[in-house]
Amino acid sequence: MLRAGRQQLPDQTRELHAVHRSAAPHAGLLAGRRAAPEPGGGRVTRALHVLVVDDSPEDTATYLRYLRSWPDWQVTISQASLGEEAAGMLRGTVPDLILLDYQLPDMTGIEFLQEVRPDCAVVVLTGVGDEEIAVQAMRAGAQDYLVKGRLTPDTLRRSALSALNTHGLSRALEKARTQQAALLRSITDGVLLLDAPLTIMNLNPAARQLLGADDLSAGTPLLRLDWLNGTALPDVLRGGAGGSADLLTPQGRWLHARVFPAEGGQTVYLYDDTARREIETREREHARQLNGLYALAATLNAARTRREVQRAARDAAPDLLNTDALLLLPGEPLPESLSAPQDAALLGHLRGTPGSAAQVGGWHVTPLTHDGDSVGTLLLRGTGNTPGPLSPTFTQLLHTALVRAALLERVQRYRDTLEERVLGRTAALERSNRDLEQFAHVASHDLKEPLRTIGSFTQLLQGRYGPHLDARAQRYMEIIVDGAQRMSTLIDDVLAISRLHARATPPTRTDLNVLVRDVLTQLQALLDETGGQVEVGPLPTLTLNPTQFTQLFLNLIGNALKFGRPGVPPRVRLSAAQVGNSWHFTLLDNGIGVPAEYAERVFVIFQRLHTRDQYAGNGIGLALCRRIVEARGGRIWLEPPPGEGTELHFILPEQPPHADPDLPSVTPPQPLPDVSYRPD
The missing domain is CATH 3.30.450.40 (GAF domain)
Known part of the structure; x- marks a missing residue:
């Protein structure tokens, strides 16, 4: 047998192997089609269709003998002695491998490869070992080259396997390139593959469109586009570590470029950022306008x-x-x-x-x-x-x-004249108050003078001619005297109400314990008459008008003693407790009490719940008390007691109000029906 002598692959083939090394896992499948298992569970063989193109019957017989001796292969062989005959066979069925004689009667093997371009693995065989012929065969599409005189079964087997694998890799590479080109064409963003010197290895149509360079192609230096040198992209590319850059094209479009390092170069992704920037510009303008509207x-x-x-x-x-x-x-x-x-x-x-x-x-x-x-x-x-x-x-x-x-x-015009109008109205109010005060005093004096005359002369008539009058006349005399006295009391009460609006003694720090003791001294005769008892707890010292509060406690305690239940001695308890910045006073008695529906009416001036035959009075006392308490900034009210009697409360602030305490705010009388209440 001849010694094997396989020719070296040219540089282009070695580069193809290096680039497509990752496709090696597919080589086994490309080397031959799997055949069905042998009957009886035998081992699996691989089917291989070989076309032998050679005009020498001896050489063809040698190839057939070598091929049929391969283990684990199920070889199917076709034969052709001419190039035209082989080309016709290829139009019908494409084999896995062609063993092609270099010198055919009608053409050379090189011419056959150039004209037919078979889509399968090709091994060229020649009778002479010519390096030039080997290079030509490889460039024409053959995967290997063998010399007939040095051919052995192993040499042919290794060459066939290598050719099958190389052809499989070539097909996988071509398919990958086709898929990559389709993918790049389908991507709307621009993609450029650059080598280390920043020369374009591949790019898609979108990259040409975005860069505005329809003639840009593989093998062109990217920075041939002069306008790119005025952007940050060249620095990012020269740095080699990846990054991003914003590019403004000569057409006025904004591109965003992202650079990623890759094996043997860099990948640049481009997308049109113009729309986003326009939206951001509009948003900034809207924000500016909105801020302007707020301002x-x-x-x-x-x-x-x-x-x-x-x-x-x-x-x-x-x-x-x-x-x-x-x-x-x-x-x-x-x-x-x-x-x-x-x-x-x-x-x-x-x-x-x-x-x-x-x-x-x-x-x-x-x-x-x-x-x-x-x-x-x-x-x-x-x-x-x-x-x-x-x-x-x-x-x-x-x-x-x-x-x-x-x-x-x-409003400002009104305010400009407000002070003048307030001063005028204040002066008019002061004149009116002085007139009212003067009228109250004069009316009191002028009304009481005829009352004294009526009372005095009625008493003289009663003393001198009383023994000569019958019982009815005596009764008439008593009614006249009683009416004159009640009228005098009513005038005094009205005068007391009017004095609340006069300039009285200025408020002073007053110990209410001392003030209430003086009140009880003045009520001693009523206490003795009713048999009543008054219990007074500790009371505070406050800034107030002592005259007015003397009248207040005289009315409150006097009412508690006066409105007692028949046969029950009055019991009165006065206490005070501090609540925040105020003092809460409570007055409890065991008298006849006040029904809840009349708890507000009793504070209305001239309102009475009983007849004068039952209880004396004019219905002014509690109304006067409310005015005194409210003038001091407080309030007064009645609550239902837990048992018999009356429970009265009033609250006074620790400090007097800023307004003049001697000029209380008077609540106008409310008209109520004249209802007389008689306890059971």
Whole structure:
């Protein structure tokens, strides 16, 4: 047998192996098709279809003998002696492997490969070992080259397997390239594969379109595009560590480039960032306008006059609306800036009192009204046929601010005259109070004088002629005297009410323990008459009018002693407790009590719950007490007691009110039906 002598592959084939080393796992499948297992569970063989193209019967017989001796292969062989014959066979069925003689009768093996270009593995066989022929065969598409004189079964087997694997790798590489090209074409973003010197190895159509270079192709240096040198991309690429850069193309489009390191080079991804940047620009503009509206709203909210609103509109319009604005107030003369000839139509429109928005002479005119009255006219220059999107909001803000400023100006005018009017009314009120005080004193004196005369002469008649009068006349005399006395008491009570409005003794720090002891001394006769007892707890020292509070406790304790139950000695308990910044006073008695439905009525002046035959009085005492307590800043009320009697409460603040305590706020009497209450 001849010694095997396999020729070396050219540089192009070695590079192909290096590039497609990752496709090696597919070589086993490409080396031959799997055949069915042998009957009886034998080992699996691989099917291999071989086409032998050789005009030498001896050489063909040798190839057949070698091929059929391969273990684990099920070889099917076809034969052809001419190139044309082999080409016809290939049009029907493509074999896995072609053993091609270099020198055929009708053509050379090189010519056959160049014309037919078979899609299978090819091993060229020749009778001479010519290196040039081997290189030509490999370039024409053969996977290997063998010399017939040195051919052995092992040499042929190894060459066939190598050719099958190489062809399989070539097909896998071509398929991968086709898929990669399809993928790159389908991607809308630009993709460029660069080698280390930044030369383009591959790119998709989107990259050409985005870069604006339709003639850009593989093998072209990327930085041949001069405008890229003015961006940050070259620095990112030269750094080799990846990164990103924003590119502004000569066509005015913004591209965002992301660079990723790759084996033997870098990958650049490009996408059109123009739309996003335009959206961001619009959003920034909207945010700026919104902030401008907020600032305008704050300025208008602080505006106190319509002139300030006018200035705010003039200053804010150029930035917010990109135009000039004039706010005309009712009754003010038209500005001199509108005296140009082109504004003649506008002036005529304004003098005609516009009733609705209109476009006049390059100005958009909007009348502003409130409740049918004009509050101003807004002029916007150069906004086209319709105002901009912010114009309605701008107009509404101005309208609201104008109405508010007009109200504030009116309030300010009232305030400017308020002090003068208050002083005048205060003087009139003081004169009225003095007249009322004087009238109360005069009325008291003038009313009591005839009462004294009536009472005195009635008593004289009763003393001198009483023995000569019958019982009825005696009774009439008693009624006259009693009526005169009650009238005198009523006048004294009315005078006491009027004195609350007079300038009394200034408030002083008063120990209420001492004051109540003095009150009990004055009530000693009533205590002896009723057999009553009064228990007084610790009381505070407060700043108040001692005269008024003496009257208060005289009325409260006196009522508790006077309105007792028949046959039951009165028991009265007065206590005080501090609650926060106030003092809470409680007065409990065991008297007849007050029904809940009359708890408020008893504080109304001249309101009585009993007849005078049952209990004496004029219905003024508790009304006077309420006025005294409220004048001191407190309040007084009744609550249902837990048992028999009455439970009265009143609260006084620790400190007196800022108002003059001698001028209490009097609650007007409420008209109530005249209902007499008689206890069971």
